[in-house]
Amino acid sequence: MERVFRKLALEAGEKIMEIYGSDDFGVMSKADESPVTAADLAADAIISAGLAQAFPDIPVVTEEQAASHSGAGTEFIIVDPLDGTKEFVKRRGEFTVNIAYVRDGVPLRGVVYAPARKRMFYTLADGTSIEEQGPFGEEPGVCAPIRVSDPDNDALIVVASKSHRDEATDAYISRYEVAEAASAGSSLKFCLVATGEADLYPRLGRTMEWDTAAGDAVLRGAGGRVVDFDRLEPLTYGKPGHANPFFIAHAPGVELREG
Numbered sequence: 218m219e220r221v222f223r224k225l226a227l228e229a230g231e232k233i234m235e236i237y238g239s240d241d242f243g244v245m246s247k248a249d250e251s252p253v254t255a256a257d258l259a260a261d262a263i264i265s266a267g268l269a270q271a272f273p274d275i276p277v278v279t280e281e282q283a284a285s286h287s288g289a290g291t292e293f294i295i296v297d298p299l300d301g302t303k304e305f306v307k308r309r310g311e312f313t314v315n316i317a318y319v320r321d322g323v324p325l326r327g328v329v330y331a332p333a334r335k336r337m338f339y340t341l342a343d344g345t346s347i348e349e350q351g352p353f354g355e356e357p358g359v360c361a362p363i364r365v366s367d368p369d370n371d372a373l374i375v376v377a378s379k380s381h382r383d384e385a386t387d388a389y390i391s392r393y394e395v396a397e398a399a400s401a402g403s404s405l406k407f408c409l410v411a412t413g414e415a416d417l418y419p420r421l422g423r424t425m426e427w428d429t430a431a432g433d434a435v436l437r438g439a440g441g442r443v444v445d446f447d448r449l450e451p452l453t454y455g456k457p458g459h460a461n462p463f464f465i466a467h468a469p470g471v472e473l474r475e476g
């Protein structure tokens with residue numbers, strides 16, 4: 218499965234970068250006022266067609282096709298072809314292609330590819346996660362296992378959203394001893410926790426399952442956790458409407474504070 222996910226993420230990423238490099242990528246607004254571009258739609262078409270061919274029996278839920286958002290059942294693949302569209306539009310480079318496989322509410326497999334950052338992360342069949350080093354050819358290149366940090370709770374590295382930062386998030390972060398507070402766009406934040414570049418990523422804002430499933434899978438495979446903000450239980454997938462609660466992604470060594 219990871220070979221197909223990897224290949225489709227690379228193909229989608231190539232198309233996205235082609236559009237990223239053009240003068241005008243035609244920003245449109247969706248019903249919820251969030252931006253969508255020709256790159257989102259082109260990447261979605263590549264991934265949807267590839268998944269239908271490789272896994273004809275597994276339903277696919279994708280951000281860009283509202284008809285796919287209901288009735289997926291207990292096993293499905295979930296796609297955000299271009300997460301961090303705002304970053305893409307502002308040409309800030311922090312956007313990702315996301316494909317995840319969910320069974321019984323658990324994101325078991327995932328790929329997160331950040332084409333402008335030339336970084337790619339994915340899970341392997343044995344349940345571990347890796348980062349593959351570029352350049353990304355037909356065959357996987359050099360791959361390194363990734364692992365969450367062993368955090369220093371007196372000097373944490375915290376990462377939060379760049380485009381959806383608010384006072385509640387800042388107030389929550391202020392409950393920790395923070396050595397470094399960074400912001401980043403897209404699901405890359407999960408991967409920064411997965412590699413140990415950050416210890417904690419709190420999200421006190423709306424996200425959908427396609428925004429988080431692949432990053433969540435990669436983080437779990439690196440020994441990390443993604444828990445809902447109120448109960449501190451692992452985030453589950455396949456919820457009605459695919460909307461997530463607020464959550465905290467973290468290395469298990471972080472001593473979580475109350476909200």
Ligand SMILES: Nc1ncnc2c1ncn2[C@@H]1O[C@H](COP(=O)(O)O)[C@@H](OP(=O)(O)O)[C@H]1O
Pocket residue numbers: 249251280297299300301302303378379380381401402403404423424425428
């Ligand atoms: N009000 C809202 N409703 C639904 N999703 C939202 C939202 N505000 C932000 N998001 C989600 O947060 C994602 C961006 O995350 P971040 O702020 O960490 O970069 C967006 O992904 P897209 O860019 O794919 O639309 C979007 O799905």
Ligand SMILES: [Mg+2]
Pocket residue numbers: 297299300301427428
């Ligand atoms: Mg998204």
